[in-house]
Amino acid sequence: MDSGKDYGLDPLYVAKKDVEEAISATRSDEKLTSLGKRKGLRLDNILENKVEIDGDYLRVSSKYDTSDYSRDIVSLVRAMESVRQFSITPYPNSKLEISYSGDEAYNLRFSDSKSNRLFSMHISKYSQYSGNMDKISLYTTMEKEFASRPGYAKEFYSLISKEVVMDGLEKTYANLVVENEEDDDDDEGGEHTLEEILENFGLTVYSGNTSINNIGGYHDVKSRVEREIFTPFIHGDMIKELRELTRLDKKNDTSGAIFYGPPGTGKTMMARAIAHDNDVNFIYMSISKIYSHWYGASSKRMEMALDLVNTYAKKNGKTVLFIDEIDSLGNRQSNYSGESNKVINSLLTRLSGVKSAENSDLMFIACTNLLDQIDQALLSRFKTRIYFRAPNKDDRRSIIATYAKTLNSEEMERFAAKTEGLTGRDIEAIASIAEENHIFDIAGAKMPLTAPDISDYIKAAELFTSSAKEANAKSSGLYS
Ligand SMILES: Nc1ncnc2c1ncn2[C@@H]1O[C@H](COP(=O)(O)OP(=O)(O)OP(=O)(O)O)[C@@H](O)[C@H]1O
Numbered sequence: 001m002d003s004g005k006d007y008g009l010d011p012l013y014v015a016k017k018d019v020e021e022a023i024s025a026t027r028s029d030e031k032l033t034s035l036g037k038r039k040g041l042r043l044d045n046i047l048e049n050k051v052e053i054d055g056d057y058l059r060v061s062s063k064y065d066t067s068d069y070s071r072d073i074v075s076l077v078r079a080m081e082s083v084r085q086f087s088i089t090p091y092p093n094s095k096l097e098i099s100y101s102g103d104e105a106y107n108l109r110f111s112d113s114k115s116n117r118l119f120s121m122h123i124s125k126y127s128q129y130s131g132n133m134d135k136i137s138l139y140t141t142m143e144k145e146f147a148s149r150p151g152y153a154k155e156f157y158s159l160i161s162k163e164v165v166m167d168g169l170e171k172t173y174a175n176l177v178v179e180n181e182e183d184d185d186d187d188e189g190g191e192h193t194l195e196e197i198l199e200n201f202g203l204t205v206y207s208g209n210t211s212i213n214n215i216g217g218y219h220d221v222k223s224r225v226e227r228e229i230f231t232p233f234i235h236g237d238m239i240k241e242l243r244e245l246t247r248l249d250k251k252n253d254t255s256g257a258i259f260y261g262p263p264g265t266g267k268t269m270m271a272r273a274i275a276h277d278n279d280v281n282f283i284y285m286s287i288s289k290i291y292s293h294w295y296g297a298s299s300k301r302m303e304m305a306l307d308l309v310n311t312y313a314k315k316n317g318k319t320v321l322f323i324d325e326i327d328s329l330g331n332r333q334s335n336y337s338g339e340s341n342k343v344i345n346s347l348l349t350r351l352s353g354v355k356s357a358e359n360s361d362l363m364f365i366a367c368t369n370l371l372d373q374i375d376q377a378l379l380s381r382f383k384t385r386i387y388f389r390a391p392n393k394d395d396r397r398s399i400i401a402t403y404a405k406t407l408n409s410e411e412m413e414r415f416a417a418k419t420e421g422l423t424g425r426d427i428e429a430i431a432s433i434a435e436e437n438h439i440f441d442i443a444g445a446k447m448p449l450t451a452p453d454i455s456d457y458i459k460a461a462e463l464f465t466s467s468a469k470e471a472n473a474k475s476s477g478l479y480s
């Protein structure tokens, strides 16, 4: 019998038939479909599947409807984009390696345990989604060399449509990132560090050397942050031991803190400075960034981001995750979107995870200008609440001492009197205005470099307050 060996047929044509068969088998596989549904991966949501021969290539394009449940696909594509190089084990003794090759293209290499290449292929233009990400298309291209080996194309396509791959990718990507980072020996380029991956998720790992000495005033606030937040975090083990000694119920309660108060009062600066001084890593997360870029997949993205942060802390030791603008998540009681609720729930779950000491190297500090707009359940997780007031006169004098250190104390006093009602951010802006004007003057007159004097600072403060008033008048005129 001459099974399948149709010598007259182009091997690519055979591969095309194979792939079509593999895809339809996946779609009608009930077990796979129901598994997929449970995970939100709806295999029945494939809108279109085209298998085409294009010269020496076999091309497959699939369009998925992701408007409903298939968010995992979107996240997966994003995860692939972030990770860029990883490998999984879809079958025992096998390895599927995927690496980014630049130009939005991926190389795939599938091998057995002896590292024999079974096949490799190229995924190009791997994704395309409309703004709201309700549809995504995946394009793959397989070179003739591999497509024409009997059974290879079929094997591959049934493999990538299988839940096991999706599942494996999602579960392991965070760990793989770390493994890949350490695995420098077969460096093929295109690898991203964990920091870069976090960046991709809208998170920034801050370095730099803002120290507590750069913060003017707020002595009471500084010492509360040190004593109530950082000391228990840094000495977590000691606290635990102590509680074993003293308490009947020894549950851990160092889950997080919240900073609140008007804009520009140094909330972010304080967290960064104290983390820096205590040798604690500092990761900054902006909630609105997660939203604006990832609306519709935000909760999944939040979970992935938090997983990555967890991984980061496990690898790099004590880490603070600073969650800015937490009020923009809204309140589940008010009429925010379902997506918002889901994000809040993801956050709550992870916060409880940390609280149960799953990773005692991670601490959350949330930040807001509007404490009363935060979901109650979420707020209750942040036991320590620290208010950042608008600076009083003493605070302002100390802030001035950090930005205009050449002034004498009587001059600082005068400057402070001129900045009633302003914040640290405003004072910094005034100092910059004074410096710029001063440079303009001395550069014009070709004079040697000197520091601005008190009159320069007073002038700048007046300029700042009058233009701020003008801006206020304009905007209130706009709305009245
Ligand atoms: N006490 C201070 N001493 C010195 N500089 C300060 C102080 N407070 C604020 N600043 C300056 O103002 C800038 C803005 O402060 P920061 O970003 O920490 O404010 P914030 O409270 O986080 O504001 P927002 O609520 O708008 O995020 C700081 O980067 C710093 O340069």
Ligand SMILES: [Mg+2]
Pocket: 267, 268, 269, 324, 367
């Ligand atoms: Mg801030």
